[in-house]
Amino acid sequence: MKQSDGGGLTPEQFEALLSQLHPDRERAGEIYETIRRKLVRLFEWRGCASPEDLADVTFNRVARRLAEGVELQSAHSHGYFYGVAHLVYKEVLRSAAREHRALESGEWPPASLADEDEPADERLECLRRCLQELPADQRNLVLRYHQGENNIRNRQTLANDMGIPMNALRIRVHRARRKLEACVHGCLSR
């Protein structure tokens, strides 16, 4: 996308950004990564074709504002980032609609289930290996979560068995699934 301020940050600007996120540089780095990851997903969920670029544009703009003297208030720093990200998104909609792959405009062709009726053998093999690397309880949880003809009832039963609400179950499974995702990605890259 063509964003007027899509250029990189100077080291000074980047340091200033980190220092406003948290006094401890390591913690500031973690916060930076968390916000960036979330912005990427938000742009993705909004249907933007270049979510990572847009997250960087957002950070660049925030950093420039900080260099101009704006101060982040810790309680509202996320809101400030979101405000800037939303402006970036609006600009994308206005000036580069073809890069927006929302429902009607789709830059990428939609995925097709018919393309791949069976999981690729290699991917499945990686998944099996990665499942073995998970602690047994997490492995069983993930598999049970995906089991069953009547999946909704199956999950409700699972949540009841564990004595936790459905959304807590979803989050717990997702934490394990994220580990699997990273592991499978690494396995396929080898």
Added chain:
Amino acid sequence: MRHDPTDDELLRSYLLGTLPEEEAEPLEDRLLWDDELFLLSEAIEADLLAACDRGELALEERERVLRRLASSPQGRERLALARSLNAEAQAPAPVVPFPRRLPSRPVFQWFALAAVLVSAVGLCWYGLEHPHGGEAAPWIAQERPAPANPVTSDLPLPPPPPPPVAQQNRPPAETPQPAKVICQLALMTLRGSESTQRLNVPPGTGVVEFQIGVDGMDDLESFHVVLRSPGGETLLNKRGVKPRTLDGVRTLVVELPASRLSAGRYEIETQGIAPGSEPEDLSPLSIEVVRSSNG
């Protein structure tokens, strides 16, 4: 962070692109600062992809999922993972029943390690008082012939306890120190196991140290441990207990003066706390304390 029960519907609409803009904006703002809500959103996204793969969605929803959530390279990767997980979960390979956690607090029907810790073998034994902390195991544990292996859902047999200190080939301590009884337990649960761990507390015992294995609960960062007497009195109420690594096993370590433990049945209730989540009740543990004359 406790979520409104309607959050999942809200997120589902958002992910499918059917949420009105005036509702989507505040939701996105929340997603940025609420880590738990963000995780839930990703979890629902994964559920939608998995449901799409299984053919459980209506045609319009299916089209929306494929176009909005599965058309980017990353989205295709996620769809592929969901497809693989669906396939693997339906595979005929047996899945070990998932260990269950407590359904509601006062129902003491599921007990953990006790199911497989035969009381005659037990994992409670004497040691001498010796400070330890952080990553270091207590010396009494270090002297075990095998690493501590609190029972998991796969039910490995517990290692045999080391012999009482008096039986070990070691010179006696120069200065008498209060004896410590170490009691190993684990929070993995087995439904229907009603047995109780026997804890023998001989005269002269100064401290009882409970080592509660919490392996496989990586998402729970800290714990709230409560020990109740046979009469229901709270003898120990410790919040923010962080697991230590003892012999490679995440373990909660709490101590209690032995003088507080008379003979009878005690309950240990534990809650686990994951960042940003409500405390989660874990299975209660039951201890039968025996005050013997000779240990």
